[in-house]
Amino acid sequence: MAMKIGEKPFFDRVDDALDDTFMRQSMANAQDGLRGKKIAATEGDEAIGDWEDWRSAGEEIRRHTLENLDYYLEQLSENFAKRGGHVFFAETAEEANAYIQQVAKKKNAKNATKAKSMVTEEIGLNEALADVGCQVHETDLAEYILQAEEGDRPSHIVVPSLHKNKSQIRDTLKEKAGYSGTDQPEELTAFARSQLRDVFMNADIGITGCNFGVAETGSVSLVTNEGNANMVTSYPETQISVMGMERLVPTWEDLDVMVNLLSRSAVGQKITTYVTNVTPEVGPQSVDGPKDFHLVIVDGGRSKALGTEFQSALHCIRCAACVNVCPVYRHIGGHAYGSIYQGPIGAVLSPILGGYEEYGELPYASSLCAACTEACPVKIPLHEQLIRHRQIYVEEGYADKSEQAAMTAFGIGASTPSLFKIATKGAPTFAKPFVQEGSISNGPGPMKLWTKIREFPAPGKENFRKWFKEHKKGDSRNE
């Protein structure tokens, strides 16, 4: 299923979303709740000093890491392999999947457990493993719910099931998993816990993403609240961690800063309940640790951003703070973006990874209010990158021809004072036929789109320049 969600065109997806009242209400509630929590744990927490300094620290670390990405990836892989791990560099999703399939086949694996990971969603790993007879069990509660629903997709990078309410969840689990309880979250959660306990123990492979790789030791750092990352990395004989190639830090000291930024920005916690750091084991093996540990490092189009203005998009730590403040996401939810990466970062990232043909409209799904840029813990100038995408979209000729013509006319108009003068003078006369009670309800041409939902102001009758001239004259007379 990979990165793309749904087959419908963008505006149809938007219409579907706008019709879904529950979904929209839960997005708004989630945003309002998370915003308060996040602010309390960031700007609002005096104990950590100035949050802006933390953001700058995060940006500094991420920038340096990306600028020297080849070096740190080499270090990471070297250290991982030195301790007995296997590293596979995959340029594409297909390469990553093929490698993982091969590992599964070699182990004759039938069952795998997985902790939540967006990059495995992105490459469509579950389907790839199913193809070789290995079933992947999602263990993050939200992902577990989506998986039960067969074909449901994430609508939020941190809480993938945000669009589902508890009675929908109850019905799904009833139908697909034999659940017979109420729609109380406690009861639903307890059911998932009991269902998954044995699944954890019996899995042949444990799959995780990677919140941060630590180059200096070859460690994989995982951030969760449920404890599923611990379960997934403890009991299966084989562990496979899949990492977007940009998701690493040089040292443990840097990990500290990033985990703090992530925990506080994503969920308003000082630290998530679990920060689980796994490094291939040297010496005699633990009973509760993997015997075989693979790290799959995926490009998947990320390198297209390197060396461009979009490089800083790779600084992203997937905290969803930008999603949680986005007024567009608030109303259309995640699925309307048509990508597993939604909200502002989704609108920046999806066209980079998946191209303009597929995702070129997403950068326009923003009013450029810059709430995202303000929220981002690593200071990615998201709204500027959205504008940059629009520029490329236009330069590469994707934009609508009539819009192009209108903008050319705008350019001429806005740089030719004499034309503008004629326009301002002519506006009241020109608009006259459309004016009713001081405003325009049904405008001509491009104004039609405006007046579909709002009144358009009637041009003022007076000419401001003339007024100003007269006014100044009055001034000098007074002197």
Place this chain on the structure above:
Amino acid sequence: MKISLFVTCLGELFYQEAAKDMVEVLERLGCEIDFPRGQICCGQPAYNSGYRKDAQKAAKQMISAFESSEYIVTPSGSCAGMFKEYPGLFQDDATWHEKAQKVADKTYEFTQFIVNVLGVEDLGAVYHAKATYHTSCHMMRLLKETESPFKLLNNVEGLELLPLENSYDCCGFGGTFAVKMVPISEQMVDEKVRHVEETGADVLITADGGCLMNIKGRIDRKGKPIAVKHIAQILNSRS
């Protein structure tokens, strides 16, 4: 103090009353105002839609118009914010970049200029109404101006300023976004109007022509009895 008025295209075409009020307020504060005739539009519609070249044309026009000004003052946080983007438009052109930087550095939004440059917070205004204030995104986040409008409004006699729920959310204007993404923009402005209504205010005040046009357009379309005013209109009021 000598200042140049950048009235903005929306101000010139639609909100002349607000523009006049702004002129009067500034004059009362002892400013000597001129109106550079070459000014047109800051180019934001083109810039935000991805038409960088066309935006550059508009920018050059504006830079030339305001080059020799001492201070540039405008009744729109968003348009002031666009002036601040100018240097970025000319990264490959040293001459224009330098000019753009100079223009950007001396540009102020109206309330920002009064409070931060002139150091005045009480304009002796009188306006009897229950009102709420819409903080425009660009003023708040690009210009980082969050306090000046409130400082000035808090000193308006007779004005009861009510807090606006979710004040930080965008009203759905976003320039061409309002016509490109009509269904989404509609939901955004509806939520904004709902929150405004919930305050019980009779007047919504804002310091941005774009937001004003959008929110007022929706309020009027829905026939709600709420007036929408530019902040200059309040600050110049004496009754």
Place this chain on the structure above:
Amino acid sequence: MSKGTIHNRDKFLSHIADRLGRERKTDVSRPDWEYQPQWAVYQEKTSDELCALFNENSEEKGTLVLETTMDQLAETVEYVMKTYGGSPMVATDDGRFAEFGLTDVFDENDVHIWDAELGERNIEKAKQANIGFLFSDVSLAESGTIAQFNDRNIARSVSLLPTTYAAIIPRSTIVPRMTQVTARIHKQVEEGENISPYINFITGPSNSADIEMNMVVGVHGPVKAVHIVILDA
């Protein structure tokens, strides 16, 4: 673990260097960061204040905090055993239990001590246990977090599988925040030591807010947590 392998690296990294518009880099030194706000956090706090913060933050996450002294530790541990369901119980294979005089209580109450030689049976024991006992290696005041450097003896299953985890926290292990732990690990690395394969930071019982953003405690890890803070250790 088997001998490590690396596949496809050269081509992959050369492509990155290409995109970055330069040659491959083989030597990079990490700069002295301009911003390092982490060090200042709680620097001025006394150890009493840090301890109080640790307790407060533990409680905020629903963890029971019991303050005790070396003299009364065994008693406190027994109290925890009674309160949280008693046998079956497990503990890590950690010399500190003997040092802290807990051998007898563990014996008397039939606590299974993790024994790497017993293999999978340990996991069964831990799964069935009501309580898992362990030591916190470093404890974070900022968030009420315990940190464990796990290995085959100090097994992570003990804090993960039982219904309740009970961590023993000598007051001297309390530091301001994660910064002090990661600095220690970083130093270890610089001195050429191998780090623990499983470094776990745990802050109270497992939980989730995935269903309509309602906080539910007890998902895949423990449902309850106890922090036994020894004031004079």
